[in-house]
Amino acid sequence: MPKRLVRDVLSSVIVLLLAGACTRTTPSQAPVQPDASVPAANQPAPAPVTAAPQVPGPVAGTRITEAYARAAARDVYFWAWTLVNVYNRRINFQSLPGPGRLGGVLPASPLNSLSMLTDYVAPSQREVACPNQDVVYGGGPLGLDVEPVVIQVPDFGDRFWVYQVVDTRTDSFVDLGKMYGTTPGFYLLAGPGWKGETPKGITRVFRSSTNSGYVIPRVFLDATAEDRKAVQPLISQIDMYPLSKFDGKMKTRDWSKTPDFPAPPPQPDGSEAPKVDPKKFWDELPAALADTTPLPGEEAQYAKALSLVEAAKRDPTIKAAITDEAVRTEKELIAPLLEFRNFGIPVAANWSTVRNGAKFGTDYFTRTAVAKSNIFVNKPNEATYFYQDLDANGARLDGGKRYTVTFAKGGPPVKGFWSLTLYDAQHFFVPNTIDRYSLGTKNKDLVANADGTTTIYVQADAPADPSQRTNWLPSPKGKPFSLYMRTYWPDAAILDGTWSPPKVEPVQ
Template sequence: MNQSPHRLNLFALTLLGALATTSLLVPPSYAGEASVAGPVAGTKVTEPYVRMMAREAYFRGWPMANIFNRRQAFKDLPEPGLMVITLIRRNGLVACPNQDVVYGAGSIALDLEPVVLQVPDFGSRFWVYQVVDLRSDSFAELGKMYGSKPGFYLLVGPDWNGKVPAGITKVFRARTSTGFVIPRVFQDDTAADRTAIQASLSGVDMYPLSQYDGKIKHRDWAKLLKFPAQAAGSGETKWVMPEKFFDELPALLKDAKPLPGEEARYAQMASLAAIAKADPQLKAAMIDEAKKPTANNGAAFGTDYFSRTAVARSNIFVNQQKETKYFYQDLDKSGTRLNGQNSYSVTFAKGQLPPVKGFWSLTLYNEQHFFSPNDLKRYSIGTKNKTL
């Protein structure tokens, strides 16, 4: 009995803290929230609460904002619609690149219309088309390891109910409207193979369903489109900006509907976005908090938010495990961090090169996760090297 007054006092102090306020919670409505009460409209919040929620929202939403902003950048390319592949020829677009494959990159906007992917005959080459949604989860299994055949593949949004035209090999349905596609096709380091691969690459393309006519379209990828110039700096392009994140948050929540169990969290994040819109002072606090930075399931993260964001910040387009396997090493055998002033050796016993069905490579990166300049102008070794 003597403890009851103390409990009541503590409870009262908690309420008083919540009522010492500077803004109102007015959560907008998103699909999937109907059964979740969420924060009560009109409840006032403190700056410490807003900072706490902003940090979590930024952590959870970072991968989605990354892919969302790639879509915004790609829409400015001089091609009809948003669906266009550009070969990656420079650092900055995606961290942790390799020299073993020819890359492509294209944003998809399935809320506008479905997208057709063209797959030419790659022969015996290793190839895979990575297709991810706004969350960076893969939703299409398309590559040599899946036994995929040459043909036309259709990507559709979550609400599309149209008619699939004749000639489409398979349909893949995304859980979000925004996504990204990265074809990868193996190429060795010889001049002969760089020439030989061009015939296949000319058939790699994607375009809106309205442009589909059942005939393979060919494109001369030697005439590259120019991706918007990277901002100053040697690292990856800054796709996520704390200053813009909370303005973008409503669009992210609307596109990537909550997974089972996320409804309450979505209601809280929607309320946070409403606060940012209504109160500049608290929005500034959110931005300040977002600037304080805090994987065995690549491209299949589900609700593993920690792994999703950790991988996204280092290498957002990591493949699923059945497509490729990445091993990163930052330390030497004694546990000391690798240093460019030292020399290191990696030894494979005779006849014991990595056992693979596609290819393997060993790549050296700098602190920004890009190729490290060196006198040999060699950044990796592996299956592609025919003269070493």
């Protein structure tokens, strides 16, 4: 071959190699996008998607040490406490014969139905911590593995209302309320496995990722006889029932005529009737987990939890160890979360709040803390709550002292309502001579100061100045207490943290 020809061939090869190198994609480069002008049929087929490899978990029958079992049990107990709590509410109410009132004071109903009160919740209620006397409550447990349910929404007009519907994790899966512009009608709640057809007449379907859950309607009520009368026709149209009973017609019920059911025996310390018993926890856990589909990434936590249950069945020593650890965890980790100052996001003047209520996801600490201290909170855009155990100087709130809380002119920035509620150390109402447990929007006779501000007087005895008694919030004499701010349908200033409650000032 002539030298010139060899030289030309080699030059051509080098050019081709260089061109290929210039167009090769490196790991740091984005792949070349196909030309939109090229027909799809001529473009290379995408690579097949490969399923993620299955990661092996604990092998059944594996022997574990007591020390490991205790360490794992502590974590699992804290993580699953809320799931077992909510699931047991389903179990506790499933044998009721129909809707009624637990102890004559709290809505109680069997599976896939609800019960409504007709007035504020009574101060003697000890079933759910942190009740409020701003709304008429309803409530009922969900069993969506049995059947989807229909919930009715009447025309509330200008009145504030919101339906809270949560899954086993206490995460909300619906948007039903005044703030959503919800139209009157019928709404369907369905579980993760439901594959039926939505019947005509259903406005919207909401899907839960778990089979169990809880439904809590709230309807605002002014503290007047006139408004108590006006709200009754609306309450009578709030109902929930299995899909098989849906006929497209709005059902009504006189909730004042439903029966009373015996309440659980009162706790010696006046605390909430327990829903999680550490001595029964490991026997109840498998059902709660089977009811609750894991969140993405939770599969390993489920496997660890169930491996403990399996090990406990084989070995009585392990069962005794993890039961003992559950008792210790309840006392050492769960019980302190009753106090508001032990969790949440600190804001001004020693108040605290949470920004992910009813949408906790994998924030297990806040989820468990809220479930212990004030379960069934709304989503922040529905209601943002502020908690207080301390005065402006950082001292524990004490019924032996007097305090003032002064709100700026116009009050908290809300579209719904606001209130300041006082609770005892167990987060329940404190009996008092004037039967008053909160003050706020519902109180049409609150007296403003000359500059437009409003001062609430928190103390055990009535203020000496008669003009202050309308704004008096009674505290328990000589006992610790907590304050609780509710801001329903809050404005942006509350949601973005610009606004927070005023100081709780001790009076010298």
